[in-house]
Amino acid sequence: HSELISEPSVTREILKKHGFTFKKSLGQNFLTNPALLEQMVSAANLTPEDQVLEIGPGIGALTQLLAQRAQKVVALEIDQRLLPILADTLAAYDNVTVRNQDVLKVALPEFLATEFDLNRPIKVLANLPYYITTPILLKLIAATDELAEIIVMMQYEVAQRLIAEPGHKTYGSLSVAVQMNMDAEIAVKVPKTAFIPQPKVDSAIVRLTALKDPLIPAADKLAFNNFVQIVFKQRRKRLLNNLIQHFGGGSEAKQKFSDCLAKVDLSPDIRAEALSITELYGLFTILLKDGY
Ligand code: SAM
DSSP states (O other), rough: OOHHHHHHHHHHHHHHHOOOOOOGTTOOOEEHHHHHHHHHHHHHOOTTEEEEEOOOOOSSHHHHHHHHSSSEEEEEETTTTTTHHHHHHHEEEEEEEEEEEOGGGGGGHHHHHHHHTTOOEEEEEEEEEEGGGHHHHHHHHHTTEEEEEEEEEEEEEHHHHHHTTSSTTOOOHHHHHHHTTTEEEEEEEEOOGGSSOSSSSEEEEEEEESSOOOOOOOGGHHHHHHHHHHHHHTTTTHHHHHHHHHHHHHHHHHHHHHHHHHHHHHTTTTGGGOOOHHHHHHHHHHHHHHOO
């Protein structure tokens, strides 16, 4: 017998039994749609050898499916009120470990090395707490050497930024930070009604797969990300103005930056949002050589 935690009636029963009340400040919107969770898990193509990191297990709706399909699941949950509940709902599974930790405070590479066998694939699955979607994503992306695949539920609006292409109005530094490391696609668009309580916004399940050949050499990633932050600082402004704004300097500096743009065949009027990652990296390299 394996009753699904995500069945609305089962979820309600668990919440009632433990007298659980939602904390909005922790982004607690629980999934109560078994078909959707099934889609999420299929998007991950789990095999019995897979090891899974889950962020924010809640009462275990997703965790249960992961425990059934993967070799091992480690879940990070900040809300200690959920620990006795998870011990109850997941009692049937001996391959799940719940850690009462804040994902943003975990040193991820060390944590992964302690909890998992780094020689076998580690996948991340999570219905993210939306108040910290971006910092969690940035943290996961920084660990792509260890993480084969990331399947996460997030706000639809953020999902669109992740997959945006140059020239699109949602293309920005987050799109670049993600796409320089990973292929990003929206696997499923999800209505508010899949959750209790219902969030204010629509959601999407996003699949991120590590690129075999990352677009940016590992040694340059940090400096390039800083550069990207600078040139996208004021999206409506010309890239040149953002450079001057940040690095200062008078007409001489302006001329130097224009020359750099010209060297990579870019107009001085160009905006960062029009440039592909490869073009941005080309410009970064030129500016670096001229010691900006
Ligand atoms: N996985 C469950 C589901 O799909 O029904 C719950 C998802 S709910 C959107 C987000 C979960 O993340 C909650 O359980 C919340 O307590 C937890 N959470 C919030 N902030 C966290 C943090 N900083 N570190 C770890 N977990 C966090």
